[in-house]
Amino acid sequence: MCGPPPRGIVSAMTTQTVVLDGVRAEYGAGARRVVALDGVSIGFAAGTFAAVMGPSGSGKSTLLHCAAGLDRPAAGSVAIDGVTLGGLGEDALTRLRRDRIGFVFQAFNLVSALTAEQNVALPLRLAGRRPAAADVAGALAAVGLGDRLRHRPSELSGGEQQRVAIARALVSRPAVVFADEPTGALDSVTSRHVLDLLRALVDEHGQTVVMVTHDPVAAARADRVVFLADGRIAAELPGPLAADAIAARAAHLETAPC
Template sequence: MQGVELTSVTKQYAHGVTALDDVTIAFRTGTFTAVMGPSGSGKSTLLQCAAGLDRPTSGQVTVDGRDLSGLSDKQLTLLRRDRIGFVFQAFNLLPSLTATQNVGLPLRLAGRRPDPELVRQSLAAVGLAGRAGHRPAEMSGGQQQRVAIARALVTRPAVLFADEPTGALDANTSREVLQLLRALVDRHAQTIVMVTHDPVAASYADRVVFLADGRVYGELADPTAELVATRMLQLEAASC
C-alpha cells in the first residue's frame, strides 16, 4: 500500500524556474524514506507538494488514498490537519505552554478538546511521559524536538514529513531523535518522509531517494552513511 504517491509531478515557478521535473515516486506505508540532493535540487519543493503545502503545476499527488488535485484549499487544510504530521528544524513550541499543552495545541486549534490520554500516549511514545508539565525552557533541544514530534503524532497522521529535523541539534541529540523516528516506523508502522543533508541521518532510513535538478537520480536501499556520502559527492560533482 502506498502512503504517498507522486505521479509525473512538475512544479514551475516564475521566470521559468523548474523545481520539479516530471517526478514519479512512491513512499510506502510503514516505511522511512530520506530525500537528499545538492542545494537547489528540489528537495523542499518535493516535500511541500507531497504534503499538500504547495500545488504542483502538473501531475498527481495522492496521500492516504486521496488525490490532492481535486481538493479545495479548505479540504487540503483539513487533510493536512487530520492526516499529515510535520516536524521542522525549528521546534516551534510555544514557550508559555507545557509539553502537554504544546502537544494538544493542534487539537485545540481544530476546535477539539484534547483527549488527555491521547496526549499522554503521544508524549510516552517519544519517551517524555515524565516531562509533561515542563515548559520548553526547562528542556534540552532534543527533548523539545521530541515534544514537536509528539505534537505531530497526536492526530495519528497517515504520514509524517520531517524537514531537517536534526539540523539544530548536536550529534548525540541528533542520534536520539533519529532513533526515535526509526522506532516509530518499526514499532508503530508510521510512514516518515525526511528531507536531510546529513548522510548519517539518512542512514537511519529504509531507503534514500536522490534528487538533482528537480529529477530523481536513483535511490539506495538499506543505506549506510558512507554509501550515502559517496553518492552525494557523485551527484554534486555531476551538477557542477
C-alpha cells in the same frame, strides 16, 4: 507475520501512503521562472522510512511541500492515504493535513508560553477538537517525555523540544510524518536519539516517515534513500546503507556533469 515488514523489505502489495505522479513545480515567471520539480513520480510505502537528499536547489523541500499539500504543483498529481489532493478545496485540504499528516521541522515551532502537553494539543484545539488528555499524555510518553508534560520549551533541551514536536505530529495518528531536516539544529548525540525515535516509529508502530536531510548519517537510518538533482530523481538506494556509501553517492551526483 505480525508487525511491519523487516527493514528494507517491502512487499509489492504494500500500500503506498504517498504517491506523486508526474509532479512539476515552478516558481516565478518569465525569465525568472524556476522549475523546482520536473515531472517527479515516486511512491512512499506504508510502514517505511525514506530519506530524500540532494544538493541545495535540487528540489528536496519542494518535493516535501508538494507531497504534504503545503504547495500545489503546476502539473501532476499527489495522493495521501488514497486521497488525491488536487481535487480538494482549501478547507478540505486543511482538514486532510490536520488529520492525516504530521510535520516535524528543524526549528521545532513550539509556543514558548505553553507547556509540552499544551503544545502537543494545540493543533487539535485550533481545529476545534477537544484532545483527550490520555492521547496527549500517550504521545509524550511514546517519545520518552511522560514526566515532562508541564515543562515549557525553555525548560527542555533541544532534543526534548524536538521530541515534543514529534509527539505533536503523532497525536492525531497521521498516515504519514514529513520531517524537514529534523536533526539540523541538534548536536550529534541528540540527533542520534531523535533518529532512534523516528526509526522506532516505523519499526514498532508501522508509521510512514519521509525525511528531507543533507546528513548521510541521518539518511543511513532510512529504508531507502532518494537523491534529487535539478528537480528530478537522480538515483535511489535501498537500505540499510552505511553513511559513507550515501555520502559518496551524494558527492558523485553533485560533481557529475549535467
